[in-house]
Amino acid sequence: MPRRTLDSLVTQVASELMGVDATTMVASSELVLSWLVEHFDVDFSFLRHTDQEQRSSMLVAEWPRRPAPSGPDPLQVAHFDEADSAFAQLEHATEPFVIRPTPEYADYQRTIRESSGLAEVSVAAVPLLSRGEPTGVLGFVKEGDREWSTREINVLKAIAALFAQLQARVVAEERLRYIAMHDDLTGLANRRALLEHMEDRLQPGCPGPVAAFFLDLDRLKALNDFLGHTAGDNFIRTLATRLRENLDPGDMIARLGGDEFVIVPIKPMEASAADQEAIRIQQLIARRVTVGGETVSRGASIGVSLGIPGETTVADVLRRADHALLSAKSSGGNGVAVFTDAMRAQFELQDDVELNLRSAVSDGSLLLHYQPEVDLRTGRVVALEALVRWQHPTRGLLPPGAFVGVAEATNLAGELGRWVIRSACEQFARWRRRGLASNVVIRINVSPVQLVSLDFVETMEGILRRFGIDGSSVCLEITEHVVVQDLARTQVTLRGLKRMGVQIAIDDFGTGYSSLSHLKALPVDAVKIDRGFVQRLGASADDLAIVKSIVGLAGSFGLGVVGEGVETTVAARTLVALGCYRAQGFLIARPMPADEVEKHLAAGRIALDLDLPGAARTPTH
Numbered sequence: 001m002p003r004r005t006l007d008s009l010v011t012q013v014a015s016e017l018m019g020v021d022a023t024t025m026v027a028s029s030e031l032v033l034s035w036l037v038e039h040f041d042v043d044f045s046f047l048r049h050t051d052q053e054q055r056s057s058m059l060v061a062e063w064p065r066r067p068a069p070s071g072p073d074p075l076q077v078a079h080f081d082e083a084d085s086a087f088a089q090l091e092h093a094t095e096p097f098v099i100r101p102t103p104e105y106a107d108y109q110r111t112i113r114e115s116s117g118l119a120e121v122s123v124a125a126v127p128l129l130s131r132g133e134p135t136g137v138l139g140f141v142k143e144g145d146r147e148w149s150t151r152e153i154n155v156l157k158a159i160a161a162l163f164a165q166l167q168a169r170v171v172a173e174e175r176l177r178y179i180a181m182h183d184d185l186t187g188l189a190n191r192r193a194l195l196e197h198m199e200d201r202l203q204p205g206c207p208g209p210v211a212a213f214f215l216d217l218d219r220l221k222a223l224n225d226f227l228g229h230t231a232g233d234n235f236i237r238t239l240a241t242r243l244r245e246n247l248d249p250g251d252m253i254a255r256l257g258g259d260e261f262v263i264v265p266i267k268p269m270e271a272s273a274a275d276q277e278a279i280r281i282q283q284l285i286a287r288r289v290t291v292g293g294e295t296v297s298r299g300a301s302i303g304v305s306l307g308i309p310g311e312t313t314v315a316d317v318l319r320r321a322d323h324a325l326l327s328a329k330s331s332g333g334n335g336v337a338v339f340t341d342a343m344r345a346q347f348e349l350q351d352d353v354e355l356n357l358r359s360a361v362s363d364g365s366l367l368l369h370y371q372p373e374v375d376l377r378t379g380r381v382v383a384l385e386a387l388v389r390w391q392h393p394t395r396g397l398l399p400p401g402a403f404v405g406v407a408e409a410t411n412l413a414g415e416l417g418r419w420v421i422r423s424a425c426e427q428f429a430r431w432r433r434r435g436l437a438s439n440v441v442i443r444i445n446v447s448p449v450q451l452v453s454l455d456f457v458e459t460m461e462g463i464l465r466r467f468g469i470d471g472s473s474v475c476l477e478i479t480e481h482v483v484v485q486d487l488a489r490t491q492v493t494l495r496g497l498k499r500m501g502v503q504i505a506i507d508d509f510g511t512g513y514s515s516l517s518h519l520k521a522l523p524v525d526a527v528k529i530d531r532g533f534v535q536r537l538g539a540s541a542d543d544l545a546i547v548k549s550i551v552g553l554a555g556s557f558g559l560g561v562v563g564e565g566v567e568t569t570v571a572a573r574t575l576v577a578l579g580c581y582r583a584q585g586f587l588i589a590r591p592m593p594a595d596e597v598e599k600h601l602a603a604g605r606i607a608l609d610l611d612l613p614g615a616a617r618t619p620t621h
């Protein structure tokens with residue numbers, strides 16, 4: 001580097017420092033220091049920043065680099081109140097000062113000698129100022145003695161100002177980066193920081209498996225509701241601190257918002273170690289916390305998944321952990337679940353369903369099977385229940401359990417439901433035109449989501465009109481827990497349906513929490529006893545008692561009652577003995593395609609060999 005004039009030196013430094021950020025600050029500073037060392041013909045130069053809160057001075061860059069000291073480097077961080085006289089002066093100095101090899105700086109000379117080997121030095125120290133406050137220092141060390149001219153000092157002040165600007169900019173940028181990467185409430189990493197971290201950890205060649213713990217506090221809402229949001233926030237902050245203090249400093253701990261945390265341990269671990277660690281974290285969280293004068297503790301559910309660097313994507317790891325979390329929560333909370341192959345299969349199916357169900361609704365791969373319901377005393381077919389199936393391109397014929405739930409969770413329930421109602425009514429009308437099914441009711445299952453949709457009643461009305469079906473030939477089946485969840489909205493819809501004469505049955509009765517008052521408040525025509533109770537009739541005294549009381553209850557409310565899941569003659573006979581005559585189940589007939597069910601419709605009855613006692617065999621209608 002040719003010698004420059006002092007002015008061109010300042011220009012050169014300014015242009016070097018202009019594009020610098022936190023990552024290049026040290027290298028660029030070293031380069032500039034090397035120019036300055038050469039230009040001012042000194043032996044050593046350094047740039048230090050002041051941490052006003054910690055009352056200390058930190059080395060940022062030096063030139064030439066000293067060989068790494070064997071022990072701790074006394075020049076790296078110097079605390080002002082423990083420092084020698086020269087360092088101490090830096091804390092408040094706002095004007096350049098020169099240290100000469102005089103006795104007043106003997107202690108400083110000793111520090112230098114011990115850390116750099118230089119015997120006696122003179123130093124020009126030029127403070128970095130930000131809004132008049134000292135934020136650091138630029139220093140030039142010459143072995144022996146050296147004079148500094150005012151002009152030289154002024155140039156160094158200009159250069160120190162450039163360094164001070166750079167420092168302020170980097171601090172601001174770091175602050176922004178901090179805000180962008182951290183959660184306000186807890187100071188933990190946020191979602192963005194988590195994603196960046198995981199992205200790095202899952203690069204090919206990195207050590208693995210990389211475990212991710214998806215953590216969710218049980219019933220935090222209750223805490224917020226009873227103790228207030230401030231207490232809830234304090235609780236979360238306390239937990240965050242506890243996690244930070246008890247986990248490895250290298251572990252990534254992120255809060256995604258609300259009560260959701262993700263932890264990615266720095267140590268690679270296999271499933272069993274991850275399971276252990278998750279249990280440890282869970283115990284850590286379960287310890288008591290005092291907030292708002294109350295001592296509370298919360299359980300946590302943790303979903304664990306493992307990512308293989310170079311193979312698994314960040315999104316996959318997080319989705320799997322989330323999925324495992326759901327499974328942990330669904331088994332009552334305060335549990336740990338590791339993502340398994342079974343979950344993977346279930347998960348893939350769900351993905352697939354999500355991806356293909358919409359087109360299935362329009363491309364003819366959905367179909368309906370029909371299961372007859374009979375009067376057990378006579379075998380007469382009294383109703384047909386339409387049950388949806390999906391002829392999946394690769395997975396075969398899927399039962400509703402595999403996709404109705406996904407449809408409900410992804411806004412497809414309305415579309416699927418309309419398809420089912422339209423198709424069932426169309427088929428039913430076709431049978432009626434051919435003189436079949438004239439005394440038969442068509443039963444159609446509806447999703448909760450459909451019932452709360454505002455235009456459900458109109459849709460239903462339109463379909464009935466289009467196929468010329470009277471409302472009373474149709475019975476919609478709703479599950480019990482819907483009724484409990486959104487009573488008011490459900491009532492409105494059900495009343496609208498009632499005006500068209502459409503019947504309503506409560507499906508899977510006995511599994512939810514319907515009380516008598518619910519039944520009274522709703523215009524319901526019948527209940528279908530859940531197959532769980534019916535199946536065990538003859539084997540379980542409890543179930544017998546339950547079925548008996550449901551039949552009694554239905555009778556006292558004037559409701560029809562249907563036994564579902566009749567698989568044995570014992571069950572069928574018991575139902576009849578209890579006064580429940582209508583039934584559905586594999587013993588009578590399985591769900592079957594439309595063309596097969598036609599033969600039962602044509603015959604009007606299904607032969608059953610129940611050997612009922614004489615009294616019960618007399619048909620009432």
Ligand code: C2E
Pocket residue numbers: 371386387388399400401404417420445446447477507508531564565566567584585586587591
């Ligand atoms: P569900 O409405 O209670 O329907 C009866 C289910 O029990 C049917 O299962 C049927 O195949 C099965 N089943 C009947 N008799 C017996 C028996 O004797 N033993 C046993 N073990 N099972 C028996 P499927 O077809 O798999 O349907 C399951 C559930 O899916 C239905 O329960 C219903 O809640 C829902 N679902 C079916 N079709 C639709 C639909 O079109 N829309 C909606 N939203 N849900 C539907």
Ligand code: MG
Pocket residue numbers: 385445477507
């Ligand atoms: Mg049903």
Ligand code: MG
Pocket residue numbers: 507508528530531564
């Ligand atoms: Mg049912």
